[in-house]
Amino acid sequence: DIVMTQSPDSLAVSLGERATINCKSSQSVLYSSNNKNYLTWYQQKPGQPPKVLIYWASARESGVPDRFSGSGSGTDFTLTISSLQAEDVAVYYCLQYYTTPYTFGQGTKLEI
Amino acid sequence: QVTLKESGPALVKPTQTLTLTCTFSGFSLGTSGMRVSWIRQPPGEAPEWLARIAWDDAKYYSTSLKTRLTISKDTSKNQVVLTMTNMDPVDTATYYCARSPNDTPFDYWGQGTLVTVSS
Numbered sequence: 764d765i766v767m768t769q770s771p772d773s774l775a776v777s778l779g780e781r782a783t784i785n786c787k788s789s790q791s792v793l794y795s796s797n798n799k800n801y802l803t804w805y806q807q808k809p810g811q812p813p814k815v816l817i818y819w820a821s822a823r824e825s826g827v828p829d830r831f832s833g834s835g836s837g838t839d840f841t842l843t844i845s846s847l848q849a850e851d852v853a854v855y856y857c858l859q860y861y862t863t864p865y866t867f868g869q870g871t872k873l874e875i
Numbered sequence: 876q877v878t879l880k881e882s883g884p885a886l887v888k889p890t891q892t893l894t895l896t897c898t899f900s901g902f903s904l905g906t907s908g909m910r911v912s913w914i915r916q917p918p919g920e921a922p923e924w925l926a927r928i929a930w931d932d933a934k935y936y937s938t939s940l941k942t943r944l945t946i947s948k949d950t951s952k953n954q955v956v957l958t959m960t961n962m963d964p965v966d967t968a969t970y971y972c973a974r975s976p977n978d979t980p981f982d983y984w985g986q987g988t989l990v991t992v993s994s
Contacts, residue, residue: 764938803980812971812984813922824982856921860980863935865912865924 765789765859769868775875782844784871786857791837794861801861804833804842806853807870813856817842849875877901879911879972879985886991887962893990897955897972904930904950908977911955913946915968916987922971928955964992 766789776782792801800820805813815824817833820840830845844851852875857868883895895913902909912927926946927935936944945958955972969989973981 799978801978801980812973812987813981815980815982818980858922858980860975860978863924863927864937865927867921867923870921 764864765792765861765866767857767859767866767868769855769857769871771871772869773872773874776844776847776873778849778875779846782847782851782873784842784855784873786835786840786842786868788838788840788859792859792861793837800836800840801859802833802835802840803858803860804831805856805858806851807856808853816855844873847873847875877974877983879974879983881970881972881985881988883970883988883990885989886993888994889963889992891962893957893959893962893966895957895959895970895972895988895990897957897985899953899955899972899974899985902974902976903953904928904948904955906930906976910975911948912973912975912981913955913957914971914973914981914984915966916971917965917968923968925959925970926957927975962992966990967992 768787770785802820804817807813821833832843834841854870854872879899910929913925914922916922928946943960948955969987971987973984
């Protein structure tokens with residue numbers, strides 16, 4: 764199974780400041796035939812299912828504010844929130860869907 | 876409008892078999908490339924993918940749980956069923972179903988159903 768490791772486990776950032784969350788996979792999730800990274804970022808708030816923010820490592824889901832961005836390739840990925848808003852308080856997960864079994868990172872709790 | 880909804884017992888006893896049903900609308904599992912997965916999330920922990928079924932009836936399971944899981948579909952009823960045998964208190968979690976079209980990740984999720992395993 765591919766192991767996904769996020770860092771840090773928790774993060775406190777001031778309103779308006781940048782937040783950066785990292786995700787590392789135990790093997791590459793880059794599919795060479797289409798040059799796509801099978802890596803997604805989710806945001807989860809209490810009592811809700813996870814919500815897609817970023818897919819293919821860097822493509823923003825429709826309706827997601829442009830302060831959210833994803834980068835990276837192969838085994839190392841980053842989710843960046845450029846200017847933290849109060850509504851961004853949540854737990855963030857990365858997910859690899861390169862191969863089954865799909866695997867999630869352990870989560871990063873983002874606080875103000 | 877795509878919706879998914881999980882249903883099943885809220886409480887099961889240890890050693891019992893859990894049966895969960897995902898009823899969906901707004902898409903068809905008969906469409907080429909469409910897939911539905913089950914994912915669970917213990918309280919305060921990360922989600923864990925359990926199983927996936929595709930439009931062509933291809934099935935995949937979690938490595939650690941595959942001996943206990945069975946996933947099936949009824950395309951005419953727009954339903955996917957998951958059974959998990961030999962339930963244990965550590966299986967207490969919110970169980971979600973989610974769809975993934977083609978090679979894309981889970982884009983629509985149900986609201987989840989909390990299953991507690993206790994005698």
